[in-house]
Amino acid sequence: MAMTTRDRARLSLGIQAGIFLAVVIVLAILIDWTAIRGSFFAFENLGPMFPEIITVGLFNTVQYTVVGFVFGLLGGTLLALMRMSSFPVYRWVATAYIEFFRGIPAILVFIALGFGASLAFGWNLSTLQIAGSALAIVASAYIAETLRAGLQAVPKGQLEAARALGMPAWRAMVTIQIPQAFRIVLPPLTNEAILLTKDSSLIFVVGMAGGAAELTKMGRDGINIYQAGLTPLVVAGFCYLLLTVPLSLLARRMEHRNPRTAKK
Amino acid sequence: MSQSQSQSQSDAARTPRPETTAAKGTGVPGGHGTSAAGVTITGLHKSFGDNEVLKGIDMSVAPGEVVCLIGASGSGKSTLLRCVNRLETPNAGTITVGEHEATHPDVNLDAMRRQIGMVFQQFNLFPHLSVLENCTITPRRVLGQSKAEAETEALAQLDAVGLEHLSERRPDQLSGGQQQRVAIARALTMKPQLMLFDEPTSALDPETVGDVLASMRKLAQAGMTMLVVTHEMGFAREVADRVVFMDQGLVVEEGPAAAVIGDPQQPRTQDFLRRVLHPLGE
Numbered sequence: 001m002a003m004t005t006r007d008r009a010r011l012s013l014g015i016q017a018g019i020f021l022a023v024v025i026v027l028a029i030l031i032d033w034t035a036i037r038g039s040f041f042a043f044e045n046l047g048p049m050f051p052e053i054i055t056v057g058l059f060n061t062v063q064y065t066v067v068g069f070v071f072g073l074l075g076g077t078l079l080a081l082m083r084m085s086s087f088p089v090y091r092w093v094a095t096a097y098i099e100f101f102r103g104i105p106a107i108l109v110f111i112a113l114g115f116g117a118s119l120a121f122g123w124n125l126s127t128l129q130i131a132g133s134a135l136a137i138v139a140s141a142y143i144a145e146t147l148r149a150g151l152q153a154v155p156k157g158q159l160e161a162a163r164a165l166g167m168p169a170w171r172a173m174v175t176i177q178i179p180q181a182f183r184i185v186l187p188p189l190t191n192e193a194i195l196l197t198k199d200s201s202l203i204f205v206v207g208m209a210g211g212a213a214e215l216t217k218m219g220r221d222g223i224n225i226y227q228a229g230l231t232p233l234v235v236a237g238f239c240y241l242l243l244t245v246p247l248s249l250l251a252r253r254m255e256h257r258n259p260r261t262a263k264k
Numbered sequence: 265m266s267q268s269q270s271q272s273q274s275d276a277a278r279t280p281r282p283e284t285t286a287a288k289g290t291g292v293p294g295g296h297g298t299s300a301a302g303v304t305i306t307g308l309h310k311s312f313g314d315n316e317v318l319k320g321i322d323m324s325v326a327p328g329e330v331v332c333l334i335g336a337s338g339s340g341k342s343t344l345l346r347c348v349n350r351l352e353t354p355n356a357g358t359i360t361v362g363e364h365e366a367t368h369p370d371v372n373l374d375a376m377r378r379q380i381g382m383v384f385q386q387f388n389l390f391p392h393l394s395v396l397e398n399c400t401i402t403p404r405r406v407l408g409q410s411k412a413e414a415e416t417e418a419l420a421q422l423d424a425v426g427l428e429h430l431s432e433r434r435p436d437q438l439s440g441g442q443q444q445r446v447a448i449a450r451a452l453t454m455k456p457q458l459m460l461f462d463e464p465t466s467a468l469d470p471e472t473v474g475d476v477l478a479s480m481r482k483l484a485q486a487g488m489t490m491l492v493v494t495h496e497m498g499f500a501r502e503v504a505d506r507v508v509f510m511d512q513g514l515v516v517e518e519g520p521a522a523a524v525i526g527d528p529q530q531p532r533t534q535d536f537l538r539r540v541l542h543p544l545g546e
Contacts (some may be wrong), residue, residue: 161388166378
């Protein structure tokens, strides 16, 4: 007996729902809910975490990320221009920088700045200086590639039209190419901001005083302070989501926005 | 107006054509005290790598004249056009446009290009700007016109191509034919003395071709110097003063439109026109 397309679609849905239900039931039976609740969701003892987790932890996370992103954007712009320069030495330097810092773990940069800078140069850097510059160093490598791709994604005909109208090269770049490239790179730049928000937690390898603690540090400390198992980490995790989910939604909205950029 | 008329009338090479009270509202420079410029090209060579695209071109366009460049794709027509406003740099030869020597090493390219309008096959409107802003951005940012001044002129040019009512739209909300007419208006806001058209109707839906050709004809009737790369033989025959047929980087035949298209002398021209005019054979 032949099945119609609609029958097949129904059968497929039925099978998927069946598997889902089975998995849920098995998990519900196997899992030790009391232990889970006691270790991860023991919110009743965590009153004292507030408001510091927000006023100190979240605030510091945002502060380190913003500083890293702003300087990363400046550095990334410079590197992108160097990569597109007609002077070959600039291109080599920029390419080496980008490949190096995209290729090593960000945590090495934090360690190098946190411990290496004081050993090598005797610098005594604050937590904000270490976190901000480590994030900026890493972010600029990624942002440079994003910006270069954005500038090159603007069709050649756009610059030709601008030049044919009599615009000087710099004017065509400022008025025609950069505004269109900016629209192209906004979603990937937002994603970069999300990655940076999470990478700011790497400052833990350097250690920091209580007033400079960010979310992950406060979550880890909370494990020892409160009788709530790992619940402080869950709280810290939700605080990250407070930052990253809106950014993520923003990026998605921009991707779907009415295209105001030339299509090839 | 008087200047451009006297220039074009003194040009003996030019076939007569309805002279122009039509200049009003067509955006031709005549009304603004500037004049149409001529083009002279001698010994032009251009190679891309090992591929020699132009192999020694000599031709000229008189002020106020309309010349259509025809020929198969790959014959070098577009490259020739792009050499005139130096979007391509020739390897050898000279080009002069009005008082500018385009091939001189010290030429001020930006100043020269302001006097040469160009219309592209792919329109190349600026997608992040409205239709009106497309037409005002260069007069404002390059010529230093005030917003009001630039907008008045832009709306007049948009009106001349029949699109004033779409001035607040974005380019992607317009049909191809409308975009191309905006591109013509945008070029004319710079009050050029020469207009280059690079296959302006090749990327258009057939039903929108007519409006673009009509705008171009209006411009021709107003006395603009025009160099047009086109496959529209009907347009060439009706509007062009002269037709130049190119093949494999050389000018093979040129003359009055009716003669070249109606009664070609060279075998290669005959062959090309037969294939263009009767694609199914006869």
